[in-house]
Amino acid sequence: MSKKGILLVNLGTPDSTATADVKKYLDQFLMDERVIDIPKLNRTLLVKGIIVPFRSPKTAKLYREIWNENGSPLLYYSKLQAKMLQERLGDEYQVELAMRYQNPSIASALDKLKSGLVESIQVIPLFPQYASASSGSVIQLVMELVGKWPTVPPISFVNSFHDNELMIKVFAENARKHQIDTYDHVLFSFHGLPERQLLKCDHTGSYCLKSSDCCQTLNDTNKFCYSAQGHHTARLIAAELNLPKEKYTVCFQSRLGKEPWVQPYTTDVLKKLAGEGKKRLLVFSPAFVADCLETLYEITVEYHEEFRELGGEHVQLVESLNDSPVFIEALAGMIK
């Protein structure tokens, strides 16, 4: 009996912490036309001429801080999630994991599904909120590759799962481990995105970023907006935890370059909260389904130190979904 193919895809990580591997990773990642969405010549000059040579040694050092006996946390948890999903779904399904950049590649995972003679493929980009630079890029590449097969099987894609009930419950449950009442404020710190990329999701051209609260509601015009979906995820987690509006802030981290990215920036929010005398912050990172460089280093180390220098005391990360069986149940529920 032929199986149904499931392809889980996360962002990707370098093969090792050697600068040469980080270079390869950043080069492939940042040369993606959906990630640095400027004309190819400018992108090539910027990425290959400036960002990759200067950033790789620094980024390699950061990866060395989070790499452990299991290697990259992002790859470790992604593999575990695929294994747990395979066990949960049983023999009727063939579950494969791929990374959009580096390894295991999408091409190699699709080859395994092809050799397994699967009768259909469902692709789940492991990004709760849709962004052209993340889910969009995964979907484009899978379509390009499968589109060349002699027989294109029935194929479907999960576009986003920002409001998945079980996922919301896992984030909330992970926060409860930290005695939420002992924190002065809660942050929902999402990976940032250039504003230009948000604007591209607004086909009317008259809604996105035209008012300061455009992302506070999710409607027909902004339903694919990464920021609006992120705000929605944050509202749902806050509701699950009975957090009043004034107790939390949605913000965006990891800005790269000088152009405006989605605001407010997490670093600015840290300054504001420290200025108000807040001492202890609990930080969610709900753009990711697994802990990675951005949570384990940027939030846990960098923001913690920054906040302390500003007079604060502690920044506590809420663990990501990682190996949560309830998150695996959430993935199983997305499968048709």
Ligand SMILES: C=CC1=C(C)c2cc3[nH]c(cc4nc(cc5[nH]c(cc1n2)c(C)c5CCC(=O)O)C(CCC(=O)O)=C4C)c(C)c3C=C
């Ligand atoms: C929500 C998913 C992600 C989006 C959207 C995204 C956009 C985006 N990212 C960069 C630049 C970098 N991101 C880096 C790391 C990184 N990014 C994501 C996810 C999204 N990125 C993850 C999960 C990670 C961590 C991977 C890991 O191995 O742990 C990095 C590398 C680290 C560094 O040098 O700072 C860069 C660079 C841009 C420009 C962008 C724009 C749309």
Ligand SMILES: [Fe+2]
């Ligand atoms: Fe990123």
Ligand SMILES: [Fe+2]
């Ligand atoms: Fe918006």
